[in-house]
Each structure stands twice: as structure tokens, then as C-alpha cells.
Amino acid sequence: MARTNEAFSVLVGCALLACGGAPSEVSADAGADDAADAAEDRGAPTDAAGDSLPTYDGTPADDGPVRPCTAPAAKACVGGWCRIEAGTFLLGSDPDERFRNPNSENRVSVTLTRAFLLQQFEATQADWLAHVPVNPSGDEGSVGDCIAADCPVGNVTWFEVLEFANRKSAAEGLPKCFELHDCTKEVGYGMACKSVSLTAADVYACSGYRLPTQAEWEYAARAGTLTAFYSGPITPHLTTYCADDAALESVGWYCFNSGARTHRVGRKPPNPWCLYDVLGNAAEWVHDPYDGLGYGTAALTDPFGTIPPGIFTGKKNNHLRGGNAVSPAAMCRASAHMGTPNFFRAPSYGFRLARTAP
Numbered sequence: 001m002a003r004t005n006e007a008f009s010v011l012v013g014c015a016l017l018a019c020g021g022a023p024s025e026v027s028a029d030a031g032a033d034d035a036a037d038a039a040e041d042r043g044a045p046t047d048a049a050g051d052s053l054p055t056y057d058g059t060p061a062d063d064g065p066v067r068p069c070t071a072p073a074a075k076a077c078v079g080g081w082c083r084i085e086a087g088t089f090l091l092g093s094d095p096d097e098r099f100r101n102p103n104s105e106n107r108v109s110v111t112l113t114r115a116f117l118l119q120q121f122e123a124t125q126a127d128w129l130a131h132v133p134v135n136p137s138g139d140e141g142s143v144g145d146c147i148a149a150d151c152p153v154g155n156v157t158w159f160e161v162l163e164f165a166n167r168k169s170a171a172e173g174l175p176k177c178f179e180l181h182d183c184t185k186e187v188g189y190g191m192a193c194k195s196v197s198l199t200a201a202d203v204y205a206c207s208g209y210r211l212p213t214q215a216e217w218e219y220a221a222r223a224g225t226l227t228a229f230y231s232g233p234i235t236p237h238l239t240t241y242c243a244d245d246a247a248l249e250s251v252g253w254y255c256f257n258s259g260a261r262t263h264r265v266g267r268k269p270p271n272p273w274c275l276y277d278v279l280g281n282a283a284e285w286v287h288d289p290y291d292g293l294g295y296g297t298a299a300l301t302d303p304f305g306t307i308p309p310g311i312f313t314g315k316k317n318n319h320l321r322g323g324n325a326v327s328p329a330a331m332c333r334a335s336a337h338m339g340t341p342n343f344f345r346a347p348s349y350g351f352r353l354a355r356t357a358p
Helices: 032-042 072-076 125-129 158-171 214-222
Strands: 081-084 087-091 108-112 116-119 178-184 192-198 283-290 317-321 337-341 354-356
Touching: 072 081, 081 214, 087 214, 108 214, 116 214, 158 178, 158 192, 214 283, 214 317, 283 337
Parallel strands: none
Antiparallel strands: 081 116, 087 108, 116 354, 178 192, 283 317, 317 337
């Protein structure tokens, strides 16, 4: 069902090397003892021996190779990381965009003053297993994670992603960006914490790994476009919850074409800045909380970089952006939000890390 609209087809055709290569693979046999000890607490999908990743019937196996990228930004993508330059863009959606939320997607000018690095692919199970000994990805109800080294890691809480970012920072000699307080459960088993504090004035000021703010995420996902998807506008006459959308079909895995599972990263064409799977596949945690109240009316500069007081009291939500493998087209729009409790996890809930450029 590959439909590539004419404007977007120019993005396909150069060598993979130009985009920095496919995601790396690592051994899945680390931490077998830890996985076996903790499996009873969570019912982990990994086997007791920890020798290999689990497999499920229906795991997508026909996605083909990683799609090449012809975007001008390809030269800025090296080793699975893309440098996103500072700039100004319009956050939110056009007032006439179909299915927009007028309360939370009001359009406002945003200036990002710092360049940043962003993972070219959604964080994979190989990425995760390089720093955490157990793979949390799995199968639940009507949605599942594909299980392979180059499938997106899923089933992670917001807190677990912050801890993963800290571990990656420490492994590379970078400062940790977060202090996690009073946590329960281990990473990979649904870890949740009573509070989190920053080690710098805001996340932009930390040089270690972190999540992108929602402003950084949407800036990178749009890649200079203003339509619902970077591949074009959303179909205005969708008649069912999970209807086909030609523009999204060409670039993303969503409820109409995914088979209710995530797919290996990079099998759909990337956006104009050579980022893959920003719409659909795994929903991506971002740094800041979701309140559904929109962005105000004044222009913003480097917004959403702190951790507001009260985020950890009551049923507060954090943002998931981009939609996932079971989302309708409307939820995969670049401006769409999904607010989810930061301790919640589910298959197809993943992330991509960011880092303020040195």
C-alpha cells in the first residue's frame, strides 16, 4: 500500500551512507541474572536465561531495508544522530487544519537559540540493551512491539527514559541531566519516581542526553513544513476512526497499515531533515508536561525546558508526540498531543533522545 505523493518522492533515492547509516545492533544477552530475578515482579517478556529477545507471531518481517534519504540535512546526520540548527518556526496547527484541537494547538512563533542533536531513528531495543539489561518491549491486548534489535523499544515510562538518558551520559563521560528521587521498581520493569529535578537551570543548559522539549520535537518533526504531516495535508474527509490517509500512508506506520504493531525503524521515507518515523510507529515521550491549555499568544524563546512545580502531584500527564502504530491519522499530525501519566507504559510507547549541541 505504498503511496508516495509527488512532492515527497524527491526525498527517496540517495545512498544510505549520506544519512549516517542504519541503527546499530548489540547483543541481547546482557544481564541475564538480573532479568531472571526481576521477571517475577513484572512478567517480563524476556526469557529467563536472557539469551535472546522474545519473538511473537506476526512480527513484521517484510519491511525491507532502511529507506535512503536525499534531504539536504543528510550531511548533518552522522552515526544515527542529526544536528538540528537553531531557528524560528510556527508551533501548533493552522486554524483550518482538519482535526486540530483549538485549545491546545494554537499557533505561536517559537525561537530555539541552541542547535541540538536528535536521534535519527526512534531509540531501538539495541540502543536500550546497551545500557539496561532487560528488554521491556512486548505484547499487550490489541497492540504489540515488534521484537528485534532494530525495532523501537517500547513499554517504557517517562522516568525510565530519563534514567536511560543518565546512564548513556555517564557511559560517555557527559554530565547527567536529571536527579530521580524516591523511585520504585527497576528500570525496564515500570520504574516510577516521586519527583525529578534538573542538574542545570533547564534542559537546554545540560550537555548530557535528555528528551527533546515538545518545541524541539515539533520543530524537527516539521522540518520546515506547515502541513499536518511533513508529506502533505491530512485527508479532510476521513469517515472512520482508522481510515486511510494518502499523505501519512507514504511516511508512517499507523492504525490503517501497521497491523497493530510497531515496525523496524527506518522502513518508511524520512522527513526533509532525514529523521525517520517521527510520525506513527512508536509514540515518543518528550520532556515537558501536558496541560491541554495551549501556548499562549506571545512569541516564545527556548520554552518548556524546566520541570514545573506540581508535575508529580495528582494525575499529571506528560506529552507523547507523533502518534503510534494504533493511532488514527489525526493523532499522528505534527501538532497533535497525547497526554499520558508519566508512570504509565505500554507497547509502542517509546522515545528518541536529544542533546544540546556542544
